[in-house]
Amino acid sequence: MTELTPLPQTAIEVNQVSLAYQSDQPPELAAVDLTVREGDFISLVGPSGCGKSTLLRLIAGVLTPTSGSITVFGERQIAGWSQLSFVPQEASLLPWRNVLANVRLPLELGPRADEAAMDQKAYAALDLVNLTGVADKYPHQLSGGMRQRVALARALVGQARLLLLDEPFAALDDISRNQLHLELLRIQRRTGITVLMVTHNIFEAVFLSQAVVVMGEKPGRILGSVAIDLPAQRTLKLLGTPAFGSLVGAVQELLEQGWSDYHGNGR
């Protein structure tokens, strides 16, 4: 008998979501629909201020939509839900805690657990990001790229099924960023975690994702998405290929379309 592979579950379903921060002002987001399947890596790009972080905060349950609905793995959004890990733009490590204690933090805030078990999980998360050698160092003793890896380990320590990342690599140089891209893809393959990432970097979005969702502004809305049909095993050599260049071009075109719809063509 042939074995049937189960279809991937829907990880995120955003249905006609609008959000107005102030009830007497036009909404920041209007009628947003977005579906992310389990195991996908999806990036969100769009002009500054179009509402990308707002959409991420809504999915994380930190904000509640003015109208519409959001489900995560079939359930209504719940702030602080253990299956979801949200790394906001300003995510920072606690300077007075060493690396191990920073990574342990989400476990300490959860249901009471054994000290040794928490350490074991924190070491496993550090191993996932290739950082076991620095467990007793403090954040100021690390490079920017290492600090990002610690933040990633902290996001992964609770074994979340969904990772929401808000511009996680914005402050890094190209070399560290490329290295972390490869690490993140390796982690995703190893854990099967679903990732939704906000970025300003179109190259990064195309390199990492299965699809790039493009947003427009005023009000923030989804303009469309570009499916990224690059080989599943991404290597840095892909960055110089014509296929990569034409996908970056397709994302750019959608962004420019949104820009001229809003501002007109008289640039």
Ligand SMILES: Nc1ncnc2c1ncn2[C@@H]1O[C@H](COP(=O)(O)OP(=O)(O)OP(=O)(O)O)[C@@H](O)[C@H]1O
């Ligand atoms: N807490 C808040 N209260 C009121 N307005 C807000 C708040 N947070 C964001 N906004 C407004 O909502 C809009 C969308 O902001 P948001 O941060 O989601 O955009 P973004 O696309 O992530 O921007 P960027 O790419 O610059 O980070 C902006 O006009 C912003 O000024």
